[in-house]
Amino acid sequence: MAANPGRDMGWRTRAGAWAAGLAVLALAAGVGSGGARRDGGAGAWPAPAASGATASPAGASAQAWRAPQASEGSAAPTFMNAAGGGSVGLAEPPLSSAPVASAVVAGAAAETATPAAQPTPSLTPVAATQAVATPSPVAATPTAAAAGASSHWVGVNVWGLAASETVYDCGGSAAPFQQTLDSTFAHLRAAGVDVVRFWAFQSYATNAQHQRDWSALDAVFASAQAHGVRLIPVVGNNWRDCDYWPISLYPNGGQQKDQGPWYATGYASPYDGYLTSYRQWVVDIASRYAGNAALADWEVVNEPEGDGATLSAFFQDIIGGIRSGDAVTPISLGSIGTGQPGFAGGGYRSMLLLPGVGFATAHDYDHADDALPISPTCPYDANCIRTDIRDALAAGKPIFIGEAGDQGCDDAAKAARYAAKMRAAFAAGAAGYVLWAYRDDVAAGNCGYDFGPNGELIKVFAQF
Numbered sequence: 001m002a003a004n005p006g007r008d009m010g011w012r013t014r015a016g017a018w019a020a021g022l023a024v025l026a027l028a029a030g031v032g033s034g035g036a037r038r039d040g041g042a043g044a045w046p047a048p049a050a051s052g053a054t055a056s057p058a059g060a061s062a063q064a065w066r067a068p069q070a071s072e073g074s075a076a077p078t079f080m081n082a083a084g085g086g087s088v089g090l091a092e093p094p095l096s097s098a099p100v101a102s103a104v105v106a107g108a109a110a111e112t113a114t115p116a117a118q119p120t121p122s123l124t125p126v127a128a129t130q131a132v133a134t135p136s137p138v139a140a141t142p143t144a145a146a147a148g149a150s151s152h153w154v155g156v157n158v159w160g161l162a163a164s165e166t167v168y169d170c171g172g173s174a175a176p177f178q179q180t181l182d183s184t185f186a187h188l189r190a191a192g193v194d195v196v197r198f199w200a201f202q203s204y205a206t207n208a209q210h211q212r213d214w215s216a217l218d219a220v221f222a223s224a225q226a227h228g229v230r231l232i233p234v235v236g237n238n239w240r241d242c243d244y245w246p247i248s249l250y251p252n253g254g255q256q257k258d259q260g261p262w263y264a265t266g267y268a269s270p271y272d273g274y275l276t277s278y279r280q281w282v283v284d285i286a287s288r289y290a291g292n293a294a295l296a297d298w299e300v301v302n303e304p305e306g307d308g309a310t311l312s313a314f315f316q317d318i319i320g321g322i323r324s325g326d327a328v329t330p331i332s333l334g335s336i337g338t339g340q341p342g343f344a345g346g347g348y349r350s351m352l353l354l355p356g357v358g359f360a361t362a363h364d365y366d367h368a369d370d371a372l373p374i375s376p377t378c379p380y381d382a383n384c385i386r387t388d389i390r391d392a393l394a395a396g397k398p399i400f401i402g403e404a405g406d407q408g409c410d411d412a413a414k415a416a417r418y419a420a421k422m423r424a425a426f427a428a429g430a431a432g433y434v435l436w437a438y439r440d441d442v443a444a445g446n447c448g449y450d451f452g453p454n455g456e457l458i459k460v461f462a463q464f
Contacts, residue, residue, distance in 0.1 A: 001157075001303070001363070001403055001436055001449075152426045154464045155195030155232070156438040157403060158184060160242075162204040164216035170203065170242035170250065173441045181219060184440040185227035187453040192461035193229065195296055197402060197434050200233030201243045202274045202281045208246065212275060214288065221294050230296035232402075232434075233289075234334060235282055236267075237302045245273035258306040258341070263314045282318055286325030297330045297359055298322050299402070304333060305340035308347050312354065319356035330358030334402070337362030337388040339378040348378075348388065352395040359431075360392035360399035368406040368417055371424035389428045400432030401425055409447040410455035419460045426464075435460075 160171015161184070173180045188196065200217060207213035217233075224231050237243035237257075244254030254272045257263060262271070267278040276284070282300075289295055300318050304311060319331055333351055335343050337360075343351060352360050367373040367383045375382035385401065392399035404421060408414045422433045435457070442452030451457040 001159075001365075001405075152430065152464065153194040153230075153400075153432045154192065154422065154461045155197060155230075155432060155434040156188060156193055157197045157434060157436045158188075158438050159197075159199050160439075161196060161198035162200060162216045162220050164204075164219070167205065167207045167213050167216040168203045168245070168247055170247055171199070173439070175441065177216065178219060178223075180440055181223045182227075184438070185223050185229050187440060187458075188438065189227045189229055191453070191458045192464065195230045195232060195432065195434060196224065197232040197234060197299070199237065199242055199302070200235050200285060201237060202276070202278070203242060203245050203247075205285075206245045206275060210245070210273075210275065217285075217289075221289060221292050224294040225292070229294065231294045232297045232299055232332075233285070233295075234299040234302045235285055236278055236300060238304050239302070243272065249273075257301070257304070263304070263306050264310050267314065267318075279318065279321060282321040283325050286322045286329075288325075290326035290329065295329055297332055298326070299332045299334045299361070301334045303336050303340070303363070304342070305336075306342050308342040308350075311342040312351065315351065315354055316356075319354070323356060331356055332359035332361050332400075332402070333357060335361055338384050339375075339380045339382055341380075344378065344380065349391040349395050352392060352397050357397065360388065360395070360397045361402040362388040362399065364401050364404040364421065365406070368408060368414075371417075371420045372428060385425065386428060389425065389430055393429050398431035399429070400434060401430060402434050403436040404433065405436035405449045407448050410442075410445050410451045410457050412456050415456040415460050418457060419463055422460070422464060433464075 160173075161181070163169050163172035164177040165172065166177070175183075185196075198220070200220075205212055205214050205217055221231065237254075240252075240254035240256055242254075246253075255262065257266075260266060269277050271278070274281070282298075286298060300315060300322075315333055322329075322331055333354075335348065335351065337343065337348060351357070362385055364373065364383060364385050370383070372386045373383035374386035375384050376387065378384040378387055389399055401421075404418065406414070406417075408417075418435060425433055435451075437450055438458075439450050439452055442450045442455075444452065444454040444456075446452065446455065
């Protein structure tokens with residue numbers, strides 16, 4: 001969600017302060033050679049390391065980078081279930097009791113470059129298991145998409161899912177972290193939720209001693225897998241919210257990325273109190289969780305906007321970074337899809353055609369009574385969901401609605417509105433629909449964007 005008057009999210013720390021405010025890609029291309037890196041040197045992204053090796057470079061300044069080639073981003077993501085049935089894509093990695101290693105799956109053969117209409121991806125959650133440690137990544141073998149396979153998936157945003165009292169607590173609840181985490185996934189899975197989108201910024205892996213600490217993110221992946229829920233980690237934020245260190249700067253830490261040179265140069269250096277650059281962060285996190293059974297999609301930035309040419313170069317560089325650590329998981333850019341700078345006019349479709357983009361995204365706000373909003377010219381902050389779906393399908397990309405909500409009260413009328421929106425989006429060709437925003441500690445009937453386990457809106461998911 002954007003930091004936008006009239007629909008700001010509430011950001012909360014454990015101190016109680018509030019402020020306004022799928023699946024695995026059948027993209028099997030390994031990262032090849034050639035191209036130029038954004039820091040002025042020449043070279044290529046390293047190929048994903050063999051299992052047990054470390055893919056993360058020692059430092060961004062010494063790392064060779066390149067954009068993916070045109071052959072790397074054309075095919076749409078497809079999904080399969082843990083047992084290998086249903087719609088097929090890449091087989092899920094098996095469960096393991098081994099801790100996460102900085103290892104990645106090996107690259108496979110390249111795809112064709114011409115976008116083609118794809119069946120809507122189906123997502124069957126990985127089978128729930130007893131709680132186990134997050135599995136080590138293993139190599140997965142791509143398979144052909146099943147003819148005519150078609151389905152859709154539903155999810156929620158739990159933006160503060162990784163907020164931990166022992167690491168970084170932006171968005172946590174009053175209850176202990178692990179308790180909240182397991183309760184959240186248990187409630188969501190019981191309600192029929194397939195996917196959770198959450199903030200996975202560098203802050204959530206930087207503890208109070210200013211050290212890298214993966215324990216909170218590791219716990220998120222382990223609990224998601226144990227409960228049979230898939231994850232969309234969002235690894236950066238256009239807005240200030242929670243994307244800075246330390247938390248003591250709340251709520252005034254960080255920078256709004258489109259109001260400076262961040263997308264041009266700032267992302268390649270440590271910023272806002274972080275240990276490393278954003279450019280390095282995407283390599284580190286992709287390498288750590290590549291092959292994880294809970295992982296559905298990597299989202300580059302929450303609601304990016306800015307100069308089109310600058311954003312295009314940024315996305316290509318960062319997609320290359322993710323691919324150096326994770327050769328197969330789908331990648332989405334995180335766009336709102338309502339005419340923001342860089343995405344207006346033909347910019348939205350142009351960004352989707354960048355090599356390596358797997359999913360299109362859009363966010364549906366402020367048109368609560370319109371099941372499938374349309375604005376043919378899509379001026380800034382207009383709602384263009386119907387137009388976005390049309391453009392995504394024309395580009396051969398599956399699309400999911402990554403955020404949707406309004407400030408109405410959590411009652412039967414609101415539930416009916418969003419059930420209608422989901423049906424309309426799926427009928428138009430959307431692959432997924434993700435509501436904003438679930439919190440396990442929100443009471444029934446809450447008025448605002450947040451909803452909890454005991455209201456009416458949570459009942460919608462069982463219909464899909």
